[in-house]
Amino acid sequence: MNTANNSTFHTSSVIRQIVLNAVFYTVMLCLLSGIHASQGHAAPDATALSKACATKNVVSSEDGIRRLALIVGVGQYKSTKIPDLPGPPQDAKRIYQLLTGPNGYDFPKENVCVLIDDAATTANFKHFFSSFLIDRAKPNDEVVFYYAGHGSQTRDHNGDESDGMDETFVFHDARDSGIKDFTDDEFDELLTRLHQKTRHITLFLDSCNSGTALRGDTEFLSRYIPPPESETENKTGTETIIKRGSTSKSPANSQKTGWITKSLPGIVVFTAAGDGTVALEKNSRGIFTDAILTTFGQVNATQLTYAQAARQIRPLVKAESYQIPYFQGNLQRTVFAGVNRKLPLAWEVIETAPQLKLGGFPLPGIDTGAEFRVYDGFVKGTDLHDPTKAKAIIIVEESTRLNATARIISRLVDTAPIRPGDLAILSRPGSTQRVLKVTLRPHTEQGGITAEKAQLINASLDQNQDAKNMVQLVKDNGVFEISYDNGQYIVSGPENRVRNRFNEEDSVIENLRLHALQRVLSTLRGEGGSLFADQDTLQVQLVPADKQDHCAHDLNWRQAPPNAIAAQEIPLCYRWNVKIRLSEKSPVRLLVGGLILSTDGSIFGLPADGTAIPLGPGEEAVFAARGETFIASEPLNIEDQIVVFGTQETNPVPWSRLTQSAVERAGDNKSGLYKILDQYLKGTRGVSQPVETDDTDTAWTRSSITMRVIDPDH
Incomplete structure (x- = not known):
């Protein structure tokens, strides 16, 4: 252009158009809960969380609305052929706390069933989706389903997929002892039964079912695994049909038109990655999850709609990843039936002397160099995003992501001093958000950077002061990579796609600075x-x-x-x-x-x-x-x-x-x-x-x- x-x-x-099946695959919604902790936050115990799954009665929220949720996070797998993921269990716990915790969305804990790792078997999922959600739901109940873990594909049986492949969830025991992946057709049957009880359903699917491979040295992890070899080839090398637990067409399947609003009206679906891109996690946190957490955690002048949330989520994801999130359904609905929240997800001042100390749940962007605006503990609502109402701006010196020490860098004239209990609202993320990590392809590989060229690249970086503040050359786990081919330097992103080509080292470094700057601006x-x-x-x-x-x-x-x-x-x-x-x-x-x-x-x-x-x-x-x-x-x-x-x-x-x-x-x-x-x-x-x-x-x-x-x- x-x-x-x-x-x-x-x-x-x-980005490609995504049909209804996107509903049943890929998404990574990691909503974080707004919690104030005076000494930081311990993650909820997975066993304790699963106890609510046996609860029989449904408790209404304070506004009289019945809210139910099933949360599934699978990071550990029985099959040795499936790589574990560190992020989904933590993502699931943050979703739980977003829904049930202080400053959250008023879901009674008795109404939220959480299945993590070995509790998230295929049988348990089917059982609790039926007993905990379908059997207990009534008209106008607000129901949430969240899944974080691997996604995949398998051969389509009923002709409802244009590419001939069904999308699947990969639960803890999948591909072990004869247990197959859980297909979108099977999920569609469950979802249709739930939809007959209530139309107020929101799906967050933190997985992906397609996409290209990542570089081996990247710090990202993909939430996708290929179909088993037996799903694509038989002994003669031709495609085979694998029998499933259910091959009947559900009512929703018989009406598939490519949009869930036409077959299951009212449902909202947030998916982490559109067809052709990969749902990613980084540092044991889903990228899309963090974006949703940031968006859902704020307090707005009016109640947040799913459409407003979607518009804010896309640029946050793009700042960290090439994945393209996808949203569909009745996006004009208010989030979780319009809970009237007065406080956002925020940190809290714990001590002011001898050091300024903060604590809170591990929000994205909090590390050394992060900036907060500090507000009086009695301030509420949109005033917490008004710079003129803040007492001061503080900058983080050290952080464990649960606690931090900070110091004041500016304060408003004639304002009250900072006190324990004051709220700290993140205004600009920390240094790691501003720094782009870049690796040089090893000289032993095709297109590798020789020692001489590496020296020239390092020298160019040293001479570009702006780039030195925003670009870091690392040996492993770089987000971007520099290689060399046909007399040109090649700058590639984590998805292995060439972003640009240059003849001179100075041009490479300046281009990387602009990539880092884009992340900041986004x-x-x-x-x-x-x-x-x-x-x-x-x-x-x-x-x-x-x-x-x-x-x-x-x-x-x-x-x-x-x-x-x-x-x-x-x-x-x-x-x-x-x-x-x-x-x-x-x-x-x-x-x-x-x-x-x-x-x-x-x-x-x-x-x-x-x-x-x-x-x-x-x-x-x-x-x-x-x-x-x-x-x-x-x-x-x-x-x-x-x-x-x-x-x-x-x-x-x-x-x-x-x-x-x-x-x-x-x-x-x-x-x-x-x-x-x-x-x-x-x-x-x-x-x-x-x-x-x-x-x-x-x-x-x-x-x-x-x-x-x-x-x-x-």
């Missing part, structure tokens, strides 16, 4: 308080340019709605622009700007001249000046991200300047949010003594969408 003045723009990340979250809401206050769309080349005249542009959850598809050769509208609900004018983040590392700033466009409530603007019109070009079916930002007029941020080096923006007059972000990117936050500030206009917001280029002829 090129701008109209021929600057190259590569798009990224594969994880930033607005701080709008009661004034603004991310993915709502700013409405962003991609629209056809006024002038089109001849090659685009016969092509059909299918316009996606503002802030669409799915990617905007752009026909090959089409010219397009970015359009922003400020919601009429905004109480003030905003200065808006944007960035286009390509997975080849390129970043394009909007407006192109580095300024910002003022918009009043209800007003809109199209970025169409010189250098702001783009042309859809290859590669195809690769997702790129468009992020737009809005700040108050007295707190301008030249967003495109943040993509440049610290030296280039050294002479800029920095204040407010621009100063904070500049220091954060340079890694200099907290280096100086604490300062008193008057952050009266630091509230800001953001929205994002994705796009991909398609070839209408193929």
